[in-house]
Amino acid sequence: MxxxxxxxxxxxxxxxxxxxxxxxxxxxxxxxxxxxxxxxxxxxxxxxxxxxxxxxxxxxxxxxxxxxxxxxxxxxxxxxxxxxxxxxxxxxxxxxxxxxxxxxxxxxxxxxxxxxxxxxxxxxxxxxxxxxxxxxxxxxxxxxxxxxxxxxxxxxxxxxxxxxxxxxxxxxxxxxxxxxxxxxxxxxxxxxxxxxxxxxxxxSHAYKMGEVMRINANAESYEARLEGVDPTGGLIVDHMGRQRIVTAGEIFNL
The missing domain is CATH 3.30.930.10 (Bira Bifunctional Protein; Domain 2)
Incomplete structure (x- = not known):
């Protein structure tokens, strides 16, 4: 029960x-x-x-x-x-x-x-x-x-x-x-x-943090390295040497 x-x-x-x-x-x-x-x-x-x-x-x-x-x-x-x-x-x-x-x-x-x-x-x-x-x-x-x-x-x-x-x-x-x-x-x-x-x-339990993943967000798809989570919960990524914050989307293995 x-x-x-x-x-x-x-x-x-x-x-x-x-x-x-x-x-x-x-x-x-x-x-x-x-x-x-x-x-x-x-x-x-x-x-x-x-x-x-x-x-x-x-x-x-x-x-x-x-x-x-x-x-x-x-x-x-x-x-x-x-x-x-x-x-x-x-x-x-x-x-x-x-x-x-x-x-x-x-x-x-x-x-x-x-x-x-x-x-x-x-x-x-x-x-x-x-x-x-x-x-x-x-x-x-x-x-x-x-x-x-x-x-x-x-x-x-x-x-x-x-x-x-x-x-x-x-x-x-x-x-x-x-x-x-x-x-x-x-x-x-x-x-x-x-x-x-x-x-x-x-x-401390994050999947693939520090690795390059495919990011699908806001009608975009690109490869970026996962770098962390900001104080609001957004995903911090490094895309071609530039930091971006992903607020909604999905990540996939390459």
Missing amino acids: VSLGERARLDGFQLRHVPTIGSTSATLMQDALNGAIGPVWLVADQQEDGKGRRGRFWHSPPGNLYSSLLLTEPAPSEYVAQLSFVMALALYDAVCAVAAAQSVDGLTIELKWPNDLMINGKKCAGLLLEGGMKGQSRFVVIGMGVNLAFHPDQSNHPASDFASLGLNTSPAHFFAFLSDAVAQRLGQWARGNNFAEIRADWL
């Missing part, structure tokens, strides 16, 4: 678990517009209309974790995008906790800008942030899809799943770790007041 971890319960998170749904994120977005107040998790055993970045269809049969989190007034508007880093770190923490509990060694767990979890160089989870307003109140919905039992055969990035990597966990088992990790990292972030610490933690 899917349930919150102890830290999440103590911090006042709520949970809804359903067998089947169109999309956990779309449902929470509508709930928020109807007046629902977070923090509320929605977890589904399967999705019939799951979405990834840029509206891509997210194949969502049973076996993986499909979850979304509604937060109400999580931070001033200029800090909301930082939630990508907060939630990515929570995913990292949860994977490390599961691996430690099972004494699984030899995994390289990294975070790819802006919001992917990579294990041994392959994508195993992704995040999607969406936001809106209800009256004068701001809300954010964070969708989190985790490849526990299987992964898509065709995707924009090489993919894998926990089972293939020797991590045997169910959606219910992993979600307890994840919900606690999210509660802890949100507390650390302190509504954007402590992003410097979040940023430093994220950079």
Whole structure:
């Protein structure tokens, strides 16, 4: 049975678990517009209309974790995008906790800008942030899809799943770790007041930092060296000897 971890319960998170749904994120977005107040998790055993970045269809049969989190007034508007880093770190923490509990060694767990979890160089989870307003109140919905039992055969990035990597966990088992990790990292972030610490933690696990990658952003595609993350969360790259800041886009291996 899917349930919150102890830290999440103590911090006042709520949970809804359903067998089947169109999309956990779309449902929470509508709930928020109807007046629902977070923090509320929605977890589904399967999705019939799951979405990834840029509206891509997210194949969502049973076996993986499909979850979304509604937060109400999580931070001033200029800090909301930082939630990508907060939630990515929570995913990292949860994977490390599961691996430690099972004494699984030899995994390289990294975070790819802006919001992917990579294990041994392959994508195993992704995040999607969406936001809106209800009256004068701001809300954010964070969708989190985790490849526990299987992964898509065709995707924009090489993919894998926990089972293939020797991590045997169910959606219910992993979600307890994840919900606690999210509660802890949100507390650390302190509504954007402590992003410097979040940023430093994220950079210590960053994927391909210091290497040349392909950048797809703002209708451009170019090769650049990843150099860091600025205080707002933008990706710092070196493009032909000139520093650029990427605020939205994707990065790909050459």
